[in-house]
Amino acid sequence: MFYNNVHTRIRYIFLVVILVLVIAIARVFYIQVFSYKKLNTLAESLWSRKLPISADRGKIVDRRGRVLADNITTTSLIVIPNQIENKEDAAKKLSEILGSGYNDMLKHVSKKTSIERVHPEGRRLSYEVAEKIDALKIDGVYLVKESKRYYPYDTVLSHVLGYVGIDNQGLSGLELYYDDYLTGEDGSIKYFSDGKGHKLELAEIYEAPTSGVTLQLTIDLDLQLAVENELDNAVAKYDPDSVIAIAMNPKNGEVLAMASRPNFDSNNYQNYTTEVINRNLPIWMTFEPGSTMKISTYTAAINEGLINIFEDRFTDSGAITVDGATLHCWKHGGHGNQTYLEVIENSCNPGFVNLGLMLQKEKLMSYIKKFGFGTKTGIDLNGEGNGILFSLDKMGNVELATTAFGQGISVTPIQQVQAVSAIINGGTLYSPFLVKNFLEPETNTIVKSVTSENKGTVIKKETSDLVRYALESVVAKGSGHNAYIENYRIGGKTGTAQTVENGIYSSSKYILSFIGFMPADDPEIVVYVAVQNAKGVVQYGGTVAAPIARNIFLSAIDILDIEPSTEGIPKEYTWLDQKYVTVPDVVGLSVNEAKKILKGFNIEYSGEGDTVIYMSPKAGMYAKENGTVVLMLG
Amino acid sequence: MPKKDDKWLLIIVIITAIFGIVMIYSASFIWADYKFNDPFKFVKAQSAFFIMSLLLVFILRKINPKIYYEKANLILLICFILLVLVLIPGLGKIRNGSRSWFGIGGFGIQPSEFAKIGLIIYVSKYLANNNRIITDIKKGVFPILLVIGVFFLLIMLEPDFGTAMVIVITLVSILFISGVKLSFFIKIGLLGLLGIVGLIVVAPYRMLRIVSFLNPWVDPLGSGYQIIQSLYAIGPGGLLGQGFLKSRQKQFYLPEPQTDFIFSIISEEFGFLGILIVTAFFAFIFYKIVKISLTSDNLFYKYLSFGLGFGIIIQALLNICVVIGVIPVTGVTLPFFSYGGSSLLVSMISIGIILSISNKQK
Numbered sequence: 001m002f003y004n005n006v007h008t009r010i011r012y013i014f015l016v017v018i019l020v021l022v023i024a025i026a027r028v029f030y031i032q033v034f035s036y037k038k039l040n041t042l043a044e045s046l047w048s049r050k051l052p053i054s055a056d057r058g059k060i061v062d063r064r065g066r067v068l069a070d071n072i073t074t075t076s077l078i079v080i081p082n083q084i085e086n087k088e089d090a091a092k093k094l095s096e097i098l099g100s101g102y103n104d105m106l107k108h109v110s111k112k113t114s115i116e117r118v119h120p121e122g123r124r125l126s127y128e129v130a131e132k133i134d135a136l137k138i139d140g141v142y143l144v145k146e147s148k149r150y151y152p153y154d155t156v157l158s159h160v161l162g163y164v165g166i167d168n169q170g171l172s173g174l175e176l177y178y179d180d181y182l183t184g185e186d187g188s189i190k191y192f193s194d195g196k197g198h199k200l201e202l203a204e205i206y207e208a209p210t211s212g213v214t215l216q217l218t219i220d221l222d223l224q225l226a227v228e229n230e231l232d233n234a235v236a237k238y239d240p241d242s243v244i245a246i247a248m249n250p251k252n253g254e255v256l257a258m259a260s261r262p263n264f265d266s267n268n269y270q271n272y273t274t275e276v277i278n279r280n281l282p283i284w285m286t287f288e289p290g291s292t293m294k295i296s297t298y299t300a301a302i303n304e305g306l307i308n309i310f311e312d313r314f315t316d317s318g319a320i321t322v323d324g325a326t327l328h329c330w331k332h333g334g335h336g337n338q339t340y341l342e343v344i345e346n347s348c349n350p351g352f353v354n355l356g357l358m359l360q361k362e363k364l365m366s367y368i369k370k371f372g373f374g375t376k377t378g379i380d381l382n383g384e385g386n387g388i389l390f391s392l393d394k395m396g397n398v399e400l401a402t403t404a405f406g407q408g409i410s411v412t413p414i415q416q417v418q419a420v421s422a423i424i425n426g427g428t429l430y431s432p433f434l435v436k437n438f439l440e441p442e443t444n445t446i447v448k449s450v451t452s453e454n455k456g457t458v459i460k461k462e463t464s465d466l467v468r469y470a471l472e473s474v475v476a477k478g479s480g481h482n483a484y485i486e487n488y489r490i491g492g493k494t495g496t497a498q499t500v501e502n503g504i505y506s507s508s509k510y511i512l513s514f515i516g517f518m519p520a521d522d523p524e525i526v527v528y529v530a531v532q533n534a535k536g537v538v539q540y541g542g543t544v545a546a547p548i549a550r551n552i553f554l555s556a557i558d559i560l561d562i563e564p565s566t567e568g569i570p571k572e573y574t575w576l577d578q579k580y581v582t583v584p585d586v587v588g589l590s591v592n593e594a595k596k597i598l599k600g601f602n603i604e605y606s607g608e609g610d611t612v613i614y615m616s617p618k619a620g621m622y623a624k625e626n627g628t629v630v631l632m633l634g
Numbered sequence: 635m636p637k638k639d640d641k642w643l644l645i646i647v648i649i650t651a652i653f654g655i656v657m658i659y660s661a662s663f664i665w666a667d668y669k670f671n672d673p674f675k676f677v678k679a680q681s682a683f684f685i686m687s688l689l690l691v692f693i694l695r696k697i698n699p700k701i702y703y704e705k706a707n708l709i710l711l712i713c714f715i716l717l718v719l720v721l722i723p724g725l726g727k728i729r730n731g732s733r734s735w736f737g738i739g740g741f742g743i744q745p746s747e748f749a750k751i752g753l754i755i756y757v758s759k760y761l762a763n764n765n766r767i768i769t770d771i772k773k774g775v776f777p778i779l780l781v782i783g784v785f786f787l788l789i790m791l792e793p794d795f796g797t798a799m800v801i802v803i804t805l806v807s808i809l810f811i812s813g814v815k816l817s818f819f820i821k822i823g824l825l826g827l828l829g830i831v832g833l834i835v836v837a838p839y840r841m842l843r844i845v846s847f848l849n850p851w852v853d854p855l856g857s858g859y860q861i862i863q864s865l866y867a868i869g870p871g872g873l874l875g876q877g878f879l880k881s882r883q884k885q886f887y888l889p890e891p892q893t894d895f896i897f898s899i900i901s902e903e904f905g906f907l908g909i910l911i912v913t914a915f916f917a918f919i920f921y922k923i924v925k926i927s928l929t930s931d932n933l934f935y936k937y938l939s940f941g942l943g944f945g946i947i948i949q950a951l952l953n954i955c956v957v958i959g960v961i962p963v964t965g966v967t968l969p970f971f972s973y974g975g976s977s978l979l980v981s982m983i984s985i986g987i988i989l990s991i992s993n994k995q996k
Binding site: 003005006007009010011013014017018020021023024025027028029031032033035036038039040042043044046047192194195196200 | 664807810811812813865866867868869870871872873882883885886887888901905906909910913916917920921924927928933936940944947948951954955958959960
């Protein structure tokens with residue numbers, strides 16, 4: 001045919017056209033099906049603007065659920081410049097209400113951004129200011145909810161809790177350590193806008209914020225408040241450079257209370273120096289422990305079977321010479337001939353030097369390290385100190401001797417609490433810790449529980465029993481008598497360490513300390529108190545730190561519900577002490593019989609009758625000599 | 635009486651154009667309201683052109699197409715004069731950076747669009763007359779290439795690269811079907827390729843420009859902007875689309891959505907299904923035209939009907955390929971859909987002429 005050639009070419013072109021159309025369709029299919037997700041997400045982010053809703057930070061509560069760190073809701077101003085028609089007018093009105101500069105505000109409302117946070121003048125607005133802004137009803141001016149951290153107890157537990165910055169970010173303490181848990185996930189109100197930024201009449205999408213996890217602490221607020229109160233009293237009384245107190249459950253490492261002075265108000269941390277807010281003394285400060293360290297030496301010697309504390313004896317002449325160096329006992333003239341039980345009761349330095357020499361440096365240091373000194377305890381806080389020990393190869397007999405009674409090494413308070421807890425709880429070393437549970441913020445159900453970290457058995461149980469007895473004896477009969485509480489069994493040890501100033505011992509500045517536990521037969525609480533540079537008082541741990549610890553123990557009796565006991569070691573009295581005697585049993589006897597038996601007591605009666613049906617204090621308890629006994633008659 | 639084939643071609647074209655007007659409303663009402671305070675501004679203008687062009691179609695299909703053969707030279711001369719006049723500042727008006735149209739009252743006329751028809755008529759006539767020497771490149775092809783080159787240059791002076799491209803490709807395709815040797819097209823293709831390579835070697839940044847359509851995210855606020863916005867319309871459309879009037883990209887994201895990128899809005903609102911329908915319309919229209927070309931018994935009518943049909947379909951293909959990011963942005967509108975009076979008028983005139991050729995075969 002004449003047109004054959006032309007027709008063939010027309011058909012070719014037709015086929016090519018159809019082919020291109022098919023390719024185009026395939027490409028559209030690819031875009032709409034395979035790239036759908038990616039493009040839709042990208043486009044969505046182009047179309048939508050998000051008004052942020054800040055999440056509540058997780059609360060921090062004490063072991064009984066009382067809130068220590070809370071959130072209060074505040075309002076913040078944000079503007080969407082594209083939606084503000086009259087920028088000058090908006091800037092004028094807003095700056096008037098906020099009392100800020102007109103030009104600054106004009107910059108905010110004219111900024112080329114989708115959402116502008118008016119910072120800082122528009123943050124954390126009071127209710128009145130927020131009301132006024134709301135009443136303006138300007139398009140593009142929004143008030144969003146922001147939550148602000150609030151510490152209802154201000155200064156209480158401040159170093160442990162820490163504080164947060166303006167954007168609710170944890171900056172110190174638990175707030176920093178657990179920031180990831182406490183920080184929630186911000187939500188938003190998503191709305192759609194056109195290419196010019198105007199809001200479109202489409203449904204807004206609300207994405208709820210997720211609150212942070214609630215931290216439940218091992219801290220007991222009641223005990224913490226009692227401890228804080230004691231520290232305040234100590235500050236008032238002695239004007240010290242610093243005071244430290246820790247209370248811990250020795251059976252699992254749960255820290256029950258932890259405080260120090262100087263402290264700060266977590267709500268207004270800006271008002272304090274960085275030294276004050278950053279140094280959590282109970283875990284940060286390292287110093288020579290002094291005599292409280294003798295507990296470790298004593299325990300090591302018993303555990304090694306080197307001494308029988310009741311039978312083996314040591315004669316203290318007031319000084320001991322080691323490698324040519326003379327080390328004096330704190331008591332001029334010495335304590336004379338004593339059993340090793342009396343050596344610790346008297347806190348006799350030469351006696352401990354002797355124990356150190358018996359143990360040798362390898363043994364002593366291995367125990368000290370086993371008790372956790374020289375390394376961080378692993379408590380869940382930042383800024384813990386390591387302490388410094390002598391290294392074995394540089395250690396002569398003099399260093400061995402001073403280490404044995406707690407000089408020449410430096411340790412942190414929390415290390416001492418950890419070590420003594422292990423020594424008296426039967427021999428298990430636990431890491432101290434502060435967070436017990438992570439709670440779901442709404443329901444308070446436990447999301448995750450923290451179990452105490454068992455770092456191993458460091459001594460025999462028998463050793464632990466003996467040391468407990470010896471330390472109870474120290475409180476009942478020895479240097480720790482100021483911590484004694486009638487009808488309760490308390491063990492403990494005082495410490496008096498000179499502080500080092502510019503590399504030499506200060507002759508006037510001391511850290512006075514006491515570490516004790518209760519009840520001595522089955523300890524539920526270990527308390528450590530240290531007072532640095534107390535003024536106007538005898539520089540002796542027994543006179544300053546032990547009474548503070550005693551008051552904390554008194555509070556702990558009620559708070560921890562500790563039962564009284566009559567099986568403790570009776571107190572040995574000095575002429576200064578008020579004497580206590582056991583109350584004899586008179587229940588069931590006649591009034592006259594009772595009178596005879598209770599001779600020396602001041603008797604008061606209640607009720608009517610001839611027979612004693614109840615008495616207070618109960619039989620077997622200690623009461624002050626010439627004290628009052630109330631008899632109920634019936 | 636028109637044949638059955640013609641009736642369907644006319645019906646589908648009318649349906650397509652009406653669908654186009656509906657889509658212009660959807661795509662433009664926000665933009666029109668913002669710019670002219672009249673959401674119907676573009677729809678009204680386009681509807682007027684549509685009615686006008688529909689009348690033209692009914693007139694043209696009754697006119698004997700022989701007249702185009704006879705008046706081909708005159709038509710081309712008028713086109714040439716108009717193309718020269720439009721370049722004169724004051725007479726020609728600038729739109730989108732090119733001095734390409736005359737304003738007559740509220741309406742605008744683009745001479746380059748009409749030159750397309752004029753050239754197709756002229757080239758068809760030339761090829762029909764010189765059928766015997768068409769295998770001789772020098773004698774047969776060069777003279778007509780010269781004419782095409784002159785018009786190409788005139789249009790590039792505006793400059794309107796898109797229309798120039800459409801015209802050149804259309805005319806080359808007529809050359810192709812007329813029997814010009816395949817080797818000629820291969821040579822031209824190689825020459826063009828060499829030219830492009832040369833341009834890139836001289837200025838390597840052009841490479842980036844050329845490939846930027848492949849990955850528009852390289853320059854999201856510059857050369858990639860339109861493609862990205864187009865993809866943001868097409869992608870979220872999915873299989874069934876967001877629904878009529880519910881496009882988001884037309885809300886000031888895609889600039890002037892009623893013109894070059896109306897295809898994106900269609901795919902956003904009607905999804906893959908809508909695209910299938912639109913492409914099916916175009917495929918059907920082209921199929922009908924090809925059939926008319928194949929059945930006509932006159933070389934001039936064959937070339938003319940094919941050329942006019944190809945002029946429409948190549949413009950559609952170029953537009954769609956730009957919108958979906960397959961080729962770089964060229965500035966070509968989608969026939970029957972994009973807002974623009976001249977474009978619609980020229981497409982409808984083409985259909986009218988094709989229908990008259992079809993009638994002639996009876």
